Amino acid sequence: MHLLIPAAGMGRRMGSERNKLLLTLRSLPLITWTLLAVEASRSISWIGIIAQPIDWSELKEILATLSFTKHVQLIEGGATRQESVYNGLQALPPEAKQVLIHDGARCLATPELFDRCAEAILQCSGLIAAVAVKDTIKVVDRTGLIQSTPDRRQLWAAQTPQAFDVQLLKQCHAKGRDRGWEVTDDAALFEKCGLPVRIVQGEETNLKLTTPVDLAIAEFILEQRLGKG
Numbered sequence: 001m002h003l004l005i006p007a008a009g010m011g012r013r014m015g016s017e018r019n020k021l022l023l024t025l026r027s028l029p030l031i032t033w034t035l036l037a038v039e040a041s042r043s044i045s046w047i048g049i050i051a052q053p054i055d056w057s058e059l060k061e062i063l064a065t066l067s068f069t070k071h072v073q074l075i076e077g078g079a080t081r082q083e084s085v086y087n088g089l090q091a092l093p094p095e096a097k098q099v100l101i102h103d104g105a106r107c108l109a110t111p112e113l114f115d116r117c118a119e120a121i122l123q124c125s126g127l128i129a130a131v132a133v134k135d136t137i138k139v140v141d142r143t144g145l146i147q148s149t150p151d152r153r154q155l156w157a158a159q160t161p162q163a164f165d166v167q168l169l170k171q172c173h174a175k176g177r178d179r180g181w182e183v184t185d186d187a188a189l190f191e192k193c194g195l196p197v198r199i200v201q202g203e204e205t206n207l208k209l210t211t212p213v214d215l216a217i218a219e220f221i222l223e224q225r226l227g228k229g
Contacts, residue, residue, distance in 0.1 A: 001043045001118040002096040003161075004088040007031060007051045007059075007104035008077025019055050021104045025215060026222055029062055033107035033222075039068055040111035043118035044100070048091055050075045050084045085186060086173045092166060098122065099169065101186055102161040108221055109206045114161060120200050121163035126190045128163075129202035130156040159202040162186050168195060 007021050021031040031049070038044050047070055051059060056074050063072055075091045077084040085101060092099060098121045102109065113129060120127055133155040139148045162185060172189040175181075183189055187197045205221050207214055 001098065001100060001121075002046045002048070002092055002166075003038060003044045003100045003102060003114075004048045004050060004075075004085065004092075005031075005034065005102055005104045006077070006081050006084045006088070007049055007055075008084045009081070009105075019051070020209070021107075022055065022058055023215075025107065025209075025218055026226075030107045030209060031059070031104050032062055032066070034102070034104055034109065035063075035066060035068065037109055037111050038114065039066070039070060041114040041118070042111070043115045045070055046093065046096070047072045048075050048088050049073070049104075050077045050088045052077050080182075081185075082173075082176070082183060086177070089166065089170050089173060096166050098163060099166050100161045100163045103208065105209050106160055106206050107209060108203075108218055109159075109161065110203060113203055113206065117161045117163045117200050120198075121165075124196070124198050125165040125168055126163070126187065126195055126197040127200050128185070128187045128197060129159040129161055129206065130199045131159065131202045131204055131206075133157055156199055157202075158185060158187065159206050159208075160185075164190065 022029050025033060038047055049059060049072060051074060053076060059074060075088050078087055100117055117127060117129055133152045137150055137152055137155055138146045141147050164186060169186060172193045175193060176189050181192060190197050207218060209215060209218055
């Protein structure tokens with residue numbers, strides 16, 4: 001299975017002026033935790049890290065410190081996540097039929113989650129990892145007034161990995177570029193093109209690290225995991 005890791009963003013909401021995936025968590029760069037999980041996955045054999053060239057030398061140093069057995073390719077990132085994934089799709093080897101896409105900022109995903117998504121995409125054309133929403137959600141207008149309260153039994157919080165048929169996703173990205181669509185994940189492109197996307201059970205600990213508070217929570221989660229061996 002092929003995996004793309006968008007890792008071209010900055011860490012401004014994290015209070016950093018550099019790529020937040022190069023910040024450390026328990027003395028290791030955030031991207032390292034993702035790569036360790038990918039290395040332990042039994043399904044993934046090829047990894048494309050999509051990053052800005054300014055970060056490539058540091059990423060190569062990180063890779064050199066790992067006893068990595070899987071092929072890793074660095075791919076130039078775009079100005080947005082959408083552009084970065086588009087670049088990543090073009091860099092996939094010709095034999096790639098399905099692809100997993102996993103945000104580098106979700107560095108707590110487990111090998112089991114990667115494998116669960118890799119197995120499920122063999123039976124469908126598009127999927128996302130997600131967890132059921134626990135909170136009551138309010139739809140609010142620009143003035144701060146509540147407009148509605150959707151039934152949370154139908155609400156799921158999207159995560160990554162997301163997985164797709166490569167050719168279909170390439171077609172969706174091409175259509176999105178032609179029509180000027182701006183989306184925050186690849187599933188939204190599939191949806192806009194009228195293609196089905198199914199849910200695969202995600203993980204409550206699969207957080208997206210965006211703020212310093214998220215880092216503190218991630219530190220606690222890793223402490224619990226490592227303490228359990």
